Amino acid sequence: MFKLRNKTKQPFSQNTKNLEEQQTILSELDENIKKYKEIFGDKSDFSVRYIQGDSFKLAIVYIASLVEKDILDQHVIKPLNNQLQQSTDTIDKIILSTNKIKDLTNQEDVIKHLLQGHSVILYDGKTMAYAADTEGGERRPVSESTTETIVRGPRESFNESIMTNIGLIRKRIKTPKLKVNKKTIGKESNTSIAVLSIDGIAKTEIVEEVITRIDKIKIDGILESLYIEELIEDPKRYTPFPTVFNSERPDRIAAGLLEGRIAILVDGTPVALLVPATMGLFLTSNEDYYxxxxxxxxxxxxxxxxxxxxxxxxxxxxxxxxxxxxxxxxxxxxxxxxxxxxxxxxxxxxxxxxxxxxxxxxxxxxxxxxxxxxxxxxxxxxxxxxxxxxxxxxxxxxxxxxxxxxxxxxxxxxxxxxxxxxxxxxxxxxxxxxxxxxxxxxxxxxxxxxxxxxxxxxxxYMSPLVPFHKEDWKDLFIRVPWRYMKQRPDEITNDNQNRKR
Amino acid sequence: MVVPMGALIAIVSILNSEDLIGIFRFLKNYYPLYVTFVCLILPLVLLMISQIKKTREKVKGRNPNV
Amino acid sequence: MEKISITKIQALMLGITSITVTGHLLFIPVIIVHAGRDSWISLLLATIPAMLIGFTVALLSQRYQGYSMVEYSQIILGKWFGKLVVFIFLFYFFHEATISIRGLGEFYTSAVTPRTPIMVFLIAMLVLAGYAVRCGLEVIARTNQVILVTLIPIGILASALTHKDKDYRNFLPILEDSFGPVWDGTLPIISLYSSIFVLSMIFPFVNDTKQLKRYSIITMIILIMMFVGPVTGVVAIYGAERAQGLYFPTFLTLRDIEIGALQRLDILGILLWSLGSFSKVTLFLYAIVLAIAQLF
Structure with missing residues (x-):
């Protein structure tokens, strides 16, 4: 029963689990490290640093290309050294100053965290490990959009990091009702994607539909949001028209969210998706509102x-x-x-x-x-x-x-x-x-x-042209002043149609 | 169902008459009577019969919610 | 099959497009041939029967809610006799579809592109109609909505632009030959308006049938008004005698429009009739297919 439910929830992570489920962390530190070296390769970017006290031995393992060296030094190694100086006997409790610390018990988790840029601290003689968030690596700063340029309006555009992108949207819509649903997709690439929607404005059926379609995706890797776009499109009949909107401008995505649409952000690409998309959306520039x-x-x-x-x-x-x-x-x-x-x-x-x-x-x-x-x-x-x-x-x-x-x-x-x-x-x-x-x-x-x-x-797709929605025509061929635009699109939002201002 | 019906319409419309004048003659002479009978008189008859049935049931069963 | 639901306005709009377009193209010449310069009286005389048929269709659909013509005929008249009546209706639908599509084909071959064989137009139109029918009633209704919204401004524009050629003295003397020809002219109009009965196949899918009777009577009045312009216009421009000899008088009035350098606005007429005929053929094809499916 439990297994069945698990299967429907996460169809493919089940497979990997079966292989390595029982692999708990070994108590011998050297054995442990040897094992990881086997997995990642001896001469790879997998790195180990040892810290040795009188009666204990620690190892910090990480993948050098994925971690931020400064964070690792400042917030992991330095605190550990300090603790070592205070008591050379033993360390019962590790106190680190990184963002996130997690207790890990099995090997699969360790590998997963290593690949996400965490540093994992292993003990000699314990079957437990700590993962500290030291994620880093080179990243393009938030810069001006080159593909969607405007004369007046915010200049920022998304970059390749999903966290930065979510932040850019959160900065625009500061409400707890903005729900972020993070998922990992891609058997090999383990790309994280996020489904964003505003509670009470987006239609719950559509949000659920988006999430079910995303859960059904079976693919080895997601390198761009188009992969998602093609995999969640309505499969019913062929159309040359795009039925998923994309933009790399956070203000555009935020405007869509406020209309009750649902945004999908994908790690590794600055292009975010917006569904449901109608014909009018593609012919609208954000500058129409600026x-x-x-x-x-x-x-x-x-x-x-x-x-x-x-x-x-x-x-x-x-x-x-x-x-x-x-x-x-x-x-x-x-x-x-x-x-x-x-x-x-x-x-x-x-x-x-x-x-x-x-x-x-x-x-x-x-x-x-x-x-x-x-x-x-x-x-x-x-x-x-x-x-x-x-x-x-x-x-x-x-x-x-x-x-x-x-x-x-x-x-x-x-x-x-x-x-x-x-x-x-x-x-x-x-x-x-x-x-x-x-x-x-x-x-x-x-x-x-x-x-x-x-x-x-x-x-x-042609809504609100047909089916006819009188209120939405205010924003179709022309744009009426904001003070007259009191309603959100009819087909997209069901309840909470008033833009309360 | 759509395809055979469409094909049938195409064939019949070609067989309908030899040219435009024929169509207009057809429209002028007997078509209006025929259409008026089918689409005006017949529905009215339908309505009347349905009305009679309804009234009769009302009288018979003294049940107004038929 | 997912639940189809359209609004009553959409349903009635289907009726408006399908009647107006073949009416303008094929029936106005017939009316004018019969009634000459008194055609407008014929038109007004047809108001009462038109409203009657609108009322009847709406009332029947309201009384047998959710049942199409095929189903309620069998309820009213019993199984076998009902089927016979349905068969008559079906034959009529078929006939009307063939006439309107042939009318479009003839219009193209005689007025627009004379060298193209007529089969091309018929088959292309039917392919299109078949595609629309396959997409379902909702798609048909929505497409028609767009079409009608485009057609009405074109129609109004056309009648406004032809205004300068109109000479209303052509209507005098009124009732020269007494009521005889006027009655003859009324019958085609009544028959034309009666074809709104095809909506009895569509009304079961209307999501809210409240006030359907009122709406459909208003529809009929709108339809009458849409015919006043072309009928009077043709006679006013060409005079009764010349108008009686023309095949597509309404199209020819469009041909004569001049706005500055733009001389011949035929393309507007072609657009009007192609779009409208498409709506009509689609509607009738849908009705036929649905009726056959429900009958057997």
Whole structure:
């Protein structure tokens, strides 16, 4: 009975337990250390320091690459030496000044703590050990976000340490209702992750759903939060749209928490996850809330329009010029077709080539060093674009359409949704090249039905657009002043909807 | 179920009439009568029968919560 | 199967889109052919039957809560006779779906892209409808909500922009040929509005049927109002004689819109009818599939 319950709670740590469960700590100190050396390797970063009194012997074991040398010296070795000076006979009680001290009884625990950066103190003749928290190692400081930059607002972004990240959020939401649920995932990597939610604001069913899905994960290692994202997504049907939001800005995550969403932080990456995610979340920038409401409303509208344009523009261009030329005003049509004289390809091929070229340029530019990146953009933008037009390979209007599409796609505040738009753009291009306006409408309708069928953790993806929630529309296309925004999103929070202020 | 029904609709809609003029003639002449019968008269008949049944049960059983 | 629940507004919105769009595309020409310049009187005369059918559907669904048309027909009329009646309804649903999808196909082949074979449009639309039906009623209702919210501003914009071409003297003289043609014109409108009966397959999934009767009567009134604009507009722009000879008069009015350099706003019309026809075909396909599933 007990075993069964244990199994459902922690499905894979059971296996390791079975192997080493009965391995208690040996009373012979030398035997003990020999054993650990066997486990970690004799010539590894596993280190041992001995402290010897008259009638007793101590050993401090630790993994050198994981501990902070200063802490170890100041708070473990120095106090022990002091105690040694006071009484050389015996040490009944170890008094250390580190953060955390734990009593350990079996070998598996010792290994686990060693791997977490603890220093373990072993006695000769005792089957007990103490673990002192000396975790350290090199770590990037909290710095300004480079991927999500804003003009006004907090500059901090997460770093790779989960504790720092939780702290950054705690500093913003100072309430005991902020619940942190820490877990360890990954059979080999033992990555710690934390599920954060605010009690009474987040829906309990969704919190439970998130935790069950995380518990079901079976994987050897988690190196980035995307691993988690893909493993906890709704498995029902395929969608190119991201159903888990990510950000490396603590203020963004804190805002999500206050709306009743649930944050998932992963150790080793600055990117935190936020669920449930809706379409609106991806098209919202945090700066919408840091600038005055009138200007940010306009920006929001502009951004929505640009997002739509970045999906349909190439398709519309091809559809209109190929099938529905009568719909273009005559002077414009004359201008466009006049430039295209002598272009050897059809419009669809032409724009597909240009779009593809642009995608290649972008892909080439991303991973290059910054200095070389500028060269790529010059070669791509100036040389290729200009030369292609002058050589008569593409029309100028096509270059303009492609450039406009590209710039529109850069306005999307979230990189994820911009990628999705890139994929859909090509499908719509193909459809309208084949069927004209009908193809475009067909594609958009398909998209609409698909978007409506997606759910992120039981919240409809298009909410609050549809299902319609009057109060939430205040924060959808525009942003009303804070004094009128009195409610939290309807689908995400059930009770406690009022933002009590 | 969805697929065969969709296919059937496509086939029947092609067989419906030879061209647009045919459809309009069809819509003009007999279709309105047919639809009015099916969707207005029949539901009304249904409603009436249900009402009669309800009243009869009320009278019979003196039980108002039918 | 998880519990489906939609709001009554969503359900009635499905009715509005499906009636308006095929109505504008296919029925307005028929009405005008019959009633000519007195079409608006036909329209007004249809108000009472329209409200009657709205009332009937709502009342039946309220009385047999949670039962669809298929189920309550069998309760009311007994098993075998009920099944027969359901079969008549089913045949009608089928017929209506085929007509509206063919109408869309004909619209495309005759007015937009004449060289594409009609099968392409029919199959593409049905694939789409099938996909939506597979996604379930909630998805259909939500998609339709988006569609309707897009369509109404376009419709209002269109009727506002055509205003300058309208000449209301075209309506005179009123009732020149007495009531005969007006009655003829009323029947197609009544039949068009009667097709809201398809909602009897949807109402069982409505989460709150309180005041359903009132809501559905209001819906019918909204529908009447949505037809006033196009019916009068077509006659006012082209005059009765010319309007009677046109296949897609409402589409042609959109073609004539001019705003500065933008001359032909056909794309708006195409958008309007494609989206609306999609809603309608989806709704009827859903009704057919559900009815067959419940019948056998």
């Amino acid at each position: 600038q005055r409401y009138d200007i940010s409303s306009l920006m929001k509208l502009l951004r929505g329009f640009c997002f739509l344009l970045s999906i349909v523009l190439p398709g519309l261009y091809v559809g209109l010029l190929t099938y529905h030329q009568e719909m273009i005003p005559t002077p414009l049509l004359v201008a466009v077709t006049g430039q295209r004289e002598g272009v050897p390809f059809g419009i669809a091929i032409e724009i597909a080539i240009m779009e593809l070229t642009f995608e290649i340029l972008r892909e080439a530019g991303i991973r290059l060093p910054k200095t070389v990146g500028a060269a790529v953009s010059i070669v791509g933008g100036l040389v290729l674009g200009q030369a292609a037009v002058e050589a008569g390979l593409v029309g100028q209007a096509t270059v303009i359409a492609v450039a406009l599409t590209a710039i529109c796609s850069f306005t999307a505040p979230s990189y994820n949704i911009a990628i999705t738009a890139r994929m859909i753009r090509f499908i719509l291009l193909l459809l309208s090249a084949v069927l004209g306006a009908f193809g475009l409408i067909f594609g958009l309708l398909f998209l609409l039905v698909h978007l409506n069928s997606i759910r992120s953790f039981s919240v409809p």
